[in-house]
Amino acid sequence: MQDGSSRRRFLQRALQQVAAASVIVGFDPTAGSWVTAAAADAAASGFSRLPELDGTLFLDGPQLDAAQDDFGHIVHRRPVAVLLPGSIQDIVKAVRFARRHELQVAMRGISHAPFGQAQVENGIVIDSSSLAELGAVHTSGAGGWIDVEPGVQWRAVIQAAFAQGLTPRVLTDFQGLTVGGTLSIGGIGGTSQRFGVQADNVLELEVVTGKGERVTCSESQRPDLFNAVLAGLGQSALIVRARLPLIPAPAQVRVFNLFYDSIDVYVQDQLRLLARGSFDHLQGQVVPHPSGTGWRFMIEAGAYFTPPQAPNPTALLAGLKDVRADATDVTQSYLDFAFRLDPLIAFLISIGVWDFPHPWMDLFVPASAAPGFVGGVLADLTAADVGGGPILFYPIDTRRMRRPFFRLPDERRAFLFSLLRTADPPTPETVLAMLADNREIYDQLVALGGTRYANGAIPFDPQDWRRHFGERFRDLRQAKRRFDPDRILTPGQGIFPRQT
Ligand SMILES: Cc1cc2nc3c(=O)[nH]c(=O)nc-3n(C[C@H](O)[C@H](O)[C@H](O)COP(=O)(O)OP(=O)(O)OC[C@H]3O[C@@H](n4cnc5c(N)ncnc54)[C@H](O)[C@@H]3O)c2cc1C
Structure with a gap:
């Protein structure tokens, strides 16, 4: 991580940004208080003007407690209501009602976003778990x-x-x-x-x-x-x-784990595999070095097949410069492969670590900058700085990603680099230090033409979002004006605050 003075500076900045976003940092859910006139009005009316619903509207209780938390356990915003819709028409009614009463609305999936993205202070959370057909x-x-x-x-x-x-x-x-x-x-x-x-x-x-x-x-x-x-x-x-x-779907997947001690060789081999396109599945991680000091790199490459066909390892691994003596491979059924994280997550739940805060950060690094940037971050990073959480590091072809608001570096090839941190010990100090570190690393990356995946826990303000969307910001603002002119949807992202 950073030295003392820069850490203090970034902690201060993180705190200011957190405060500006009226986020409460802590682990005890805050009591909901209805601070805006509109929310108070809606609450006072007991949502009585909301037309009859097929589902259920909760104005108190565990549904509201759950809606002010997420996988990150960092941000807590209490809604005034949680809707479990019984139909799509319920969502139409709720959105129209919210618009009339100047309330904001967010849909909640299973709340695995780490930084309040699905939360709404004094607004309505629509819990999509009841729409699971x-x-x-x-x-x-x-x-x-x-x-x-x-x-x-x-x-x-x-x-x-x-x-x-x-x-x-x-x-x-x-x-x-x-x-x-x-x-x-x-x-x-x-x-x-x-x-x-x-x-x-x-x-x-x-x-x-x-x-x-x-x-x-x-x-x-x-x-x-x-x-x-x-x-x-x-x-x-x-x-x-x-x-x-x-x-x-294939019946089976043969998964190869290939290890590297040099980041330059790793990046070259990852890009070679990306260009060849011979593996169906291509990912990779930074893993602790078996010597106990520092890091090494692991390609995880999967070949899909259905017997009697079978992958040819000689052809698939030809020309790669991994430490071949350390390579492993395993063949799994496709479903076991798809659900490969389940046992690990069950274990983390069983030991209580799944409930720790998760200041995750996912970045997209231009391939040309990947060895220098990632190598630099890793030089200062210990396993404790990620709380033992995984570090993903794998290549993508940016031409395959075509949605205008999915922001990527302006290079054909880039790397996903994710610090999937667990705050251990789960104290506010650990969380704030990790958030500050996320922000500092993000700033360094932006200077190199990198972007973030919009799922992480990086203290961010509307100016940061404007920079993130770059030349696409005008299009996003135009879409917002056209489809959500009163800025009621998904305020937890912090892109379009209402007062500006
Ligand atoms: C263990 C774990 C593994 C993960 N692995 C991956 C991975 O491999 N790849 C990857 O890309 N991500 C991964 N993620 C990140 C994940 O994709 C995001 O956290 C995502 O937001 C989680 O989806 P959710 O269903 O929990 O949505 P939520 O966290 O509930 O919502 C996320 C955002 O989407 C909005 N939203 C939800 N539903 C709707 C809707 N119907 N309409 C409009 N907006 C909606 C919410 O308001 C919120 O802003 C992982 C997360 C975890 C915890």
């Missing part, structure tokens, strides 16, 4: 498609598709995330090198805009709205249904 799998030619509601978890989509011999094109590493949640931020995984992010792999959406309009959109029907919603951070509309394309 999975349509039938439709097959067409060699593939097919499936319609899903936003609260469906990817696990269910994968299982339903696999039962028909199919799979979504891009899987995240963990399948307990919701379709609505990952489509709103992007959704990156080991096949993104080939297919882009999950938001690049959608045939059609049904959404409810910030005006309370229910609209169907696709590449050919209202493409302006379609492109504003996918990886659009919930700023223009809420996703209420998605049609996802499916491709043939």
Whole structure:
């Protein structure tokens, strides 16, 4: 991490930004207090003017407690109401009601975002877990498609598709995330090198805009709205249904772990594999060096196959310069591979660490800067600085990622570099130090042409967002004006504060 004076400076900055965003840092949920006149008005009216709903509206109780927390356990904003919608029409009614009463609204998936992104202070949280219906799998030619509601978890989509011999094109590493949640931020995984992010792999959406309009959109029907919603951070509309394309699923995956002691050689080999495209799944990590000091690098490359076909390791690994004596490989069923994180997460839950704060940070580093930048960060980083959490480091082809608001470095090849930190010990001091460190590393990266994945815990203000979206900011602001003119949707991202 940083030296004492720069750490203090960044801590101060992080605290100021946190305060400016009226975020409360701590681990005890705050008591909700209705501070705005509009919220008080809505509360006083007991939401009596809200038309009859098919679902349930909670004005108190555990639903509100849950809605003011997330996987990060860093930010806590208490809503005035949580809606468990019984129908899409409920969402239309809630959004229109919120707009009339100047309340803000966010859809909540399973709240695995780490920094309050799905929270709304004094507003309405729409909990999509009650909208978790999975349509039938439709097959067409060699593939097919499936319609899903936003609260469906990817696990269910994968299982339903696999039962028909199919799979979504891009899987995240963990399948307990919701379709609505990952489509709103992007959704990156080991096949993104080939297919882009999950938001690049959608045939059609049904959404409810910030005006309370229910609209169907696709590449050919209202493409302006379609492109504003996918990886659009919930700023223009809420996703209420998605049609996802499916491709043939393999029966098995042979996964190779290849180790490197040199970051330069690692980066070269990763880029070689990216260019070859011979592996279906391509990821990689920075892992503690077995000597007990420093780091080493690991490519995780998976070849999909269905017997009697089988991968040819000689061809797949030809020309790579890893420490071959340390290489390992394992063959798993496709579903075991898709759900490979489940045992680890079950273990972390069992020892209580899953409930610790998670100041995660995901960055996109231009390939040309990757060895120097990542090497520099790692030189100052210890395993304690990430609380033992994983460090992802793998290449992507930026041309595959086409959604306008998914911001990437201006180079054809880039690396995802993620510090998936656990605050251990789980104290406010540890959290603040990690947040400050995130911010400092992010600033260094931006100077090199890098960007962030919009899911992390980096203290950020509207100016930072403006810089993040760069030449696309005007388009985003225009979409906001058109689809959510009163700025009611997804305020937890902090992009469009209401007062400006
Ligand atoms: C263990 C773990 C593993 C992960 N692995 C990956 C990975 O491999 N790849 C990856 O890309 N990410 C990964 N993530 C990050 C994850 O994609 C994000 O945290 C995502 O936001 C989580 O989705 P969620 O369903 O919990 O959404 P939430 O956290 O509930 O919501 C996220 C954001 O989307 C908005 N939103 C939710 N639903 C909707 C909707 N229907 N319409 C509009 N806006 C909506 C929310 O308001 C919020 O702003 C991982 C996270 C965890 C905890």
